[in-house]
């Protein structure tokens with residue numbers, strides 16, 4: 001399998017796509033031809049690492065990682081990703097819980113897989129240039145997941161940029177509790193400034209070469225691919241159990257999670273509808289409604305990990321679809337305001353005693369608001385992107401109850417935190433690289 005840029009650059013191997021993050025022409029890497037992978041290709045008895053390994057095989061064919069894929073999947077994808085059935089049918093509702101990893105958000109899947117791939121690529125000497133610097137911008141959860149995945153991993157240094165004061169206190173702690181090979185920088189600005197800085201650093205040939213910059217953002221194909229694998233697993237389990245295709249509602253910011261679902265369906269997995277739930281940052285819903293792509297500065301919301309005004313992965317979706325009509329058939333998108341996020345967290349808790357994070361709440365809201373015929377003719381899964389305990393300062397006052405953090409999150413919160421603050425410009429970042 002070869003990878004090409006969304007802007008048409010030359011084809012490269014997956015090692016280059018993973019280590020480079022973005023293509024030299026500024027575009028994002030995509031497979032030159034999508035493989036065909038269908039339900040019958042999978043072992044029915046497989047656990048997630050086995051399913052992921054089978055799913056990823058054609059994407060790594062011919063690469064130095066191909067033989068090692070089963071081992072990388074077992075090592076990196078070693079936590080449960082359960083599909084929890086909440087309401088049965090017509091219009092059944094399940095929640096795909098992606099928050100049982102070390103930092104309690106779905107970002108652990110991509111970050112851990114990517115870290116294992118990069119370590120292997122460096123060890124193999126395909127890029128005989130260790131140490132590399134993994135530069136990552138985060139709206140909250142990516143940075144923690146990447147830091148956790150790379151912490152004390154030989155051959156890599158991690159620099160995390162997060163928007164000062166725009167992440168939850170527990171997220172901030174997860175971004176700043178590492179030390180060793182991890183540097184945490186609070187940027188005076190918002191997520192879009194962090195993302196802009198990362199892009200500027202990569203565009204600066206001097207910095208890029210001197211620090212051997214690698215990207216671990218959700219634009220990295222090494223993060224998207226394992227995410228597509230959990231859509232494979234969830235849709236296959238549902239298909240084998242019911243003979244029906246599963247529809248997904250995906251809380252969406254930078255479009256990494258939802259785009260992975262689009263790939264999973266395009267290669268042939270039994271996935272029905274894909275609905276994006278955004279917060280008040282409605283660049284994507286507005287685009288689908290008007291056909292005009294108008295990226296804009298982000299506004300802060302309760303679902304802060306989705307505060308993205310210029311979602312990067314849209315470039316992949318637009319390239320895949322070609323025109324707006326095809327795009328409208330591929331996905332739909334619904335924005336959810338903060339007041340609706342609050343009321344959904346409360347309503348869902350009253351309904352079944354379950355507490356969800358503000359991001360997951362956008363998805364549940366979209367499910368509850370589906371037109372009747374849409375809801376009842378399909379089987380739905382809302383993607384739960386983070387554990388509610390990560391957003392305790394929002395969720396606990398709404399519910400008037402304490403939410404017990406998972407054990408791994410507790411142990412991170414016990415570590416001391418340290419970070420520096422920088423201005424939102426490239427000089428300030430370059431001085432800290």
Ligand SMILES: *Cc1c(COP(=O)(O)O)cnc(C)c1O
Nearest residue numbers: 141253254255256257359385386
């Ligand atoms: C990152 C994140 C999102 C948004 O995911 P994208 O891939 O950027 O669309 C949603 N919820 C949580 C909890 C996140 O951390």
